[in-house]
Amino acid sequence: MGPHFIMPEFSAQVAAELDEFCRTILERAQIVGNCLDVLLLAQRLGMEVVIDQDGPHRARCLRLYQGSQARWVLLLHRDVRPERLQWAAAHELGEALAAEAAARLGWDIDDIQPAGREWLANEIAKRFLLPFPQFVVDGNEVGWDLIRLKERYPNVSHEVIARRMLDAPPPVIITIIDNGTLYWRRSNGPLVSPPMTPGEKACWTATHHGGQSARHEDPRESIACWAIHETGWRREIMRTEVFWIDW
Structure with a gap:
């Protein structure tokens, strides 16, 4: 099978x-x-x-x-x-x-x-x-901060690290946006990934235009967005921890 x-x-x-x-x-x-x-x-x-x-x-x-x-x-x-x-x-x-x-x-x-x-x-x-359980231990130690995880895994790309987050609790949505266009969005929850929320859009906009990491917190979600910018290429990776999805 x-x-x-x-x-x-x-x-x-x-x-x-x-x-x-x-x-x-x-x-x-x-x-x-x-x-x-x-x-x-x-x-x-x-x-x-x-x-x-x-x-x-x-x-x-x-x-x-x-x-x-x-x-x-x-x-x-x-x-x-x-x-x-x-x-x-x-x-x-x-x-x-x-x-x-x-x-x-x-x-x-x-x-x-x-x-x-x-x-x-x-x-x-x-x-x-990114072997388990060590990756989960590292993720929890740094609060699932993508930049700090990249420091611990220097030979692994930001994208691979972000996607691996979906294999660990808690329920999250990972979003990757390249040059202002949605490239990839997935959730490890039981539902299909919903459209970006107003909080996610605001967090992404601040990161995209400011070139700095941004965060947003409210009772429904905790959002972190990181700027992975290079000359001629602007990528943002966003991790949204959703409190309204049961794990």
Whole structure:
């Protein structure tokens, strides 16, 4: 049974199984605490890591055979952003481990469509980069402040950190806006993400135009919006903790 058969009531169980699976992989590689370098993780799992400056792909994981012996080679294109390189490596590592993870979940990897394998690889990747329960501990310690979490996970992008917040309590909505246009908005609550509230719009507007983080509090919601601005690109990431949704 593949991921396209997952019912909502089973999603928490699947997430917990994947958390445990990734924890055992990190233990196998003798990595304690946060995995700050996925390339080191790959090497400790017996993979050969090769920087391919001229390759067309950011990352590829190949299984090479010599007679009956097989070995994994992780090909990486050196990226100017360490976050992109780490995510690409984590995703390819997830692809290589997808069959093992699927077996743990009671699935046959051959029955999973390519989109399902991509989903599974992404789920594994984010768990290597932001492992539970440490990520939840860190999030609570810094009040789920995105900038302070980025300081603790320097090789993980702001977006990946923000999306991972949806896997932890309490009920929140994560919104990403690029150059004034809504790019992505999701909730971990039982409801479809509602339209932005007046408080969210005000908080985002202040951040977008002021270039500084902004906050808004009222009895229904607690909002934090962060400016991830670069030359020629203005991204804002907003976390809304909603008090009217039962967890």
